[in-house]
Amino acid sequence: MNPASMTRLLALCTLILLTACSKLDRKPFDSLTPEDFNSSDGSLQAATNGNYARIKTMALGWHRVMEFPGDNVSLSGTTTSHLFYLYNYQRIPNNSFTTSFWTNSYQIIVSCGKIIQSVQEGKSNEADQLLGENYFLRAYLHFTLVNVFGKPYSHGRDNLGVPIKLDGDPNNTPARAKVGEVYDAVLKDLDKAESLMNTFKSNIYASREAAWALKSRVYLYMEDNQKAIDYANKVINSGRFSLLPSAQLALYPTLKPETNKETVLAVKFIPDTDDPDNGINNIGSLYSTINGAGYGEMYASQSYLELVRQFPQDQRNKFIEPNYNTNSTKIWAMYVDNTYKWVMVTVQKVGNDYQNISTGALLEKQANISGGYDYFITVGAEKKKLIIEPEMNLRNGYPKFFITKCSRQEGKPQLWSPIVSRLAEMYLNRAEAYAKLGDVGKAVADVNLIRTRAGIPSYGLYDPVSLPSGKSALDIVLEERRLELAWEGFRKFDVYRNKKDMDRRYPGTHLSGNSPISYIKSTDPFIIELIPQSQILAQANLVQNP
Amino acid sequence: MNCYLKLKEIIGINLCSYAKLRHTLLIFLCIFYAGSMYAQNVILKGSVQNKNGEALSAATIRVKGTTVGTATSNEGKFTLSIPSSVKKPALVISMVNYETVEVSTEGQQDIEIVLQAAEKAMDEVVVTGYTNQKKENVTGSVGVVSSKQLVDVNTPNVGSLLQGKVAGVDVVTNSGRPGSSSSISIRGRSTINSTTAPLWVVDGTIMSSEPALNPADIESISVLKDASSAALYGSRAANGVIVVTTKMAKGTTDKRDFQVSGRTGITAYRMGNFRLMNSTQLYDYWKSFANQSAIPAYFNESLKQRNTDWVDIGSQNALSKDYNASYTGVSGKTRLFTSFNYRNEDGTVKGYEYNRLTGRINLDYKISDKITIKPKLAVAFTNTDDREHSIYDMFRDLPWDRPYDSSGKVVNARGNGVTWYGRDLNNYLYDLQWNYGKGQNLSLISNFDAQYDISSHFVFKSTNNITYLSGESMTYVDPRSLSGQADVGRISNTGSKATTRFTNQMLTYKTKFGDHLIDALVAYEYNDYKNTGYTATGKGIVPGVTVLNGVATPIATAGNITEYAFRSYLFNTSYSYSNRYTGQFSVRRDGSSRFAKQYGTFYSAGVAWNIHNENFFKVPSINYLRIRANYGGTGNTPSSFYGYYDLFSVSTQYNGSPSAFPTVLGTQDLSWEKTYSADAGVEIGLFNRLNITVDVYNRNTSDLIYSVALPAVSGYNNQLRNIGSVINRGIDASINCLIIRSEKVQWSIDVLFGRNRNHITELYQGKSQLNGNQIYKQGEDINTWYLPKWASVNPENGNPQWEVLNAANGSKTLTGTYSSATLQVAGTATPDFFGGLNTNLSFGGFSVKATSAFRQGSLVYHSDRETFDNDGAYPTYNNMVLRKGWSRWTPENRNATHPLAYYGGNNNSNKPSTRYLEDGSFYRIRNITVGYTLPSTLFHRWGLKGIGTYVSLDNLATFTKFSGLDPETISYPQPKRIIFGLSVDL
Known part of the structure; x- marks a missing residue:
């Protein structure tokens, strides 16, 4: 090639390069702009799905802020995770779980608000249903927020609640409303949700029935007992739901939520996609290790164990799986000493008796109502009830009483679809409301219905005319709520809204360290979480909790 | 080195024409003579003078490759006896302030040498x-x-x-x-x-x-x-x-140079100032817990019998290898540089292997007098094998736990009946028996460049590049491992491909007339980037299967594409007058896909004055003195590619159905960060030995882009905004000093120094922004710590204390409740100054090179102490040994640095606070290399041009108060190395 033609070629190349690649605009591939999104088919459905999906994202925080301050859980070690401060009441303002719960909740609330603002009512049944679902989600999240960050409604309408955010305007940043105002807004949204929703798609989407179920709970928390009963009845009488039979109760968490007739609303997790890394970051992971999957660091509390073990037939025992040392043939009799530590005594079975291997003495026994025996040991002057189990595996000296109520959906170790409402709660809401209205008979009837379903034999049911001594109808209902709704995020609220105390004098690392908190009064300031510090800094009009 | 040879007339053969090419101004004389070989020692006489004909005394003359040498007399004369064994004798003549020259003396008896004053810097x-x-x-x-x-x-x-x-x-x-x-x-x-x-x-x-x-x-x-x-x-x-x-071959005369080198050595793990407790120390620590009753029943003295050194298990002295071959050659129209390198290094934390192959071809080919094409290709292929032991586990695992059973098998800490005291019931060695990850990266940098010398003034340069980066990695989780048990094993593949296209078409102009020198260029540039990534995971494998085809069930897929593009037009010109005054101006117009308003313009202007070239300036001891100043603008783009769009993320699902969620609140008017900087510098050279450059600068950056935290009630976490301004002011200086510059010994020292002060001058609405343990606050440094202030231990009860600041009156009180402590500004991570101190010493065939670096006054948050210096908060982790000067509170020792320890912790004493903020200053001896170049007489008969060997020591010592592993890396410490190297010139 001669230089002249080379020059021409170079010039040509240059020209091509100069004119090629003329556009500078680039758009993302895994996101859509509002124009692209709104013009696409099914955008309303997709946006509503997005809100459910976001609840999955925050499931860990959502579950933990409600459940860990209760008395059904016992943590077996200290941990760097901020779950520790939900559990031991040593609140920190930058808790990652309260922060995740707050921020995700409000983002969903705003997303709901945007949909509500942009979709006209009455265009189609389908659109109205979706609109109703968004009203429902917004109500549910405001309701949960106000209970976590604000004092119970029963402590006063005028306590500080949480911001009520109803629009999609990013520049409107409302301050904390009063607790009563938040409840009013919740009910208003639920009214709207109830009127718009017209189709029961399945129990993994909000429905009119789910709105009723939530209303029953809201009114119960407001102590508007008659309305709590009315809405519970609406759900019960809808005919859509039925309690699982006793024999299937233990399988509750393992069922695919849509196939579970008892669930009114659950947020669905699907296999594989929603339990990556063996579900290590799912709710059940902290409660159990199944096939190597799960941290398995938080166990059933000793006080819950004692309660549920009153009746060996009680199917709810099966949500607790003691982790045995299968290499050992030893039997342990376990009790809790005065410093709230587990003590294990190795025993052997001799007929109906157990013999303390080191002392040779037989354990004291006492016939119980179930036709078996309860066993005791006297330590010092105190007689201690024993839990008898084959030798268990320990973590930091804590026997591993794995909780499996949040695991094993569809056979996957740590897959579970957290439940928003289920039918058993409706009976128990009704029972509590009846008890408060003074209708002991109806209250006890509902409690007995739940107990019967749990598999407790008739001699374990309550008689409305002779309640156990020292116990009121409300006490019985609350105890049953504890038994039935354990690890579903109710216990903390049930205790404090009824102005009861939380007794956490049982083994667990909430008692370790300097100045542990073992007994909490409903008047203590720390029964509610601190507003996340990042929010206080970003939003000047937020006031921190004491 | 630049040189210009002038041949003595009597010889009259061709000069080393390559020297001409080096566009230099230097002149010296040398002599070539194609003579026959002599059987006996040759007596050579000669004289040395400068270009003005003045005799130079005390110039040293050495016969190359031997120890034979002499020096010139006062009259500049010398006499040498060259041993007959020297095949092609050459002299090396050197003298202070003059360029060293090498002259062939083959066949000569009398020689006249002209030395040129040393090249001016x-x-x-x-x-x-x-x-x-x-x-x-x-x-x-x-x-x-x-x-x-x-x-x-x-x-x-x-x-x-x-x-x-x-x-x-x-x-x-x-x-x-x-x-x-x-x-x-x-x-x-x-x-x-x-x-x-x-x-x-x-x-x-x-x-x-x-x-x-x-x-x-x-x-x-x-x-x-x-x-x-x-x-x-x-x-x-x-x-x-x-x-x-x-690198590229230089000159136009045909030549070739083939170099091979290899080095190998040992790298060693360093713990810095960090020490962990042994079994007995841990036992005694537990004994000091104030709440003995809270300790589990298993705690007793027999634990002292068990003393596992986890750091010893997880770390090693590793091997490092590096082989390099390069060829540089000129032949006719072609110039070539090509090289090949292989490198292999094992980590000092066991189980990590790094391999890299690189190859390069740089070619210049002259198609004609005017046109040269310049293709280049550089390939780097890296692969890693990752079965790395966990540093975190090495530190936290208790000496009381035994990783192996009596038969030497790895213990499953969660196995039935296994006693394991560490909290997480995790023997990290267990899964490591099977599980691993592998990664490989390929980088291809290919250029298709050309240059067209249109005329003596105009040159057209075309630079065109495609860079391809691919990364692939896989992880293998065995069905037998704990993490693979539930899924019956798992395989995951991740890959990414990034392609960058770049083109620049530039026309340059250069002219010189009289005392005027003008340079100019105008160019068009386009650059885009596209990255495609995917990941796929499957479960259910037979042990040993390593590809996704072997999985029973696919469980996860993900993939994404990101892109950006730039288009630019640029212009630059400079004008010099009489080598004394220079002015420079440039402008660039840039368009970027990351903004709604895509284009911005950036200018700069600068001047320089070479005082030493002024006629009035006659200070012989000052070789050069110049001052310069400039001002101009540069930019920075947001790391987010799509920050100006409102976006719905579509990467999630509900019940397997597609979903969308608003995740990004766009900023329509988002713009570049603009930095306007002014710089003034002085450069001075003294006595031909000392070169000093000092610059002062002021950099004013406005429109700082920040992902502003929004209140959650806005519906978003944050939004990119241009929120403020920051000023950086500083000084940097370099000093280069030739302390000894004789023929036998050369010794130089370099000092590099930088000091930068920084503060935020403006933030949107004056609002501070929190960033982890740091804060962005008006008036403060951009790396300012923001933490509760640790007020040491309460002497009364040994509990931790923090400061509470009363905002109203500024008064301070102390609290024992962590959540009541006030977050406060607490110093900066910005160093006061930093730099390096390097030295070079050579004598005869030996050379010693040492480099060191320092950084002073930077506060480092030692986050590991939250975990390992925790006053019992994580009792079932191993703990660090208290350093000298630290002490724990006891009733007898009330003025302690460390609170009374409790099983379960003492009132959040280990939460982030200034307690763990440490002086991260260091002085590091980075490297010392001692080299020896073998005399050529030893090997020239094999046709070799040179052989050098060396021993090199990396990170020999680090002087720091920092209590952790390494004040730079914080976690994985930089290893010590001893490397032996050999290089051969063929």
């Missing part, structure tokens, strides 16, 4: 990216590192090699893992959210990230520090520009 050509300028005409601040200066520590990472080499360039190594990168910041930090990394330019091509280059392929690196030098890179130059020029 000012004649050096500096590569500044789009232009090459004589140092005398540069108006900006450019730090230059030659290949010799660059290579010291044994690392494949070029960025790491810059530590302590350029004034004002702060390099911090990120990790001691083989192959890891460094963070480089040039003249302070002028951004909050966007990248702080400088822009990398290799042979004229802008790179999307730090390129994978073989350090041995690099000819020089220029660091463009200020606006005048960097502004031509416009919207991406605010963090400075690192311009890399790779």
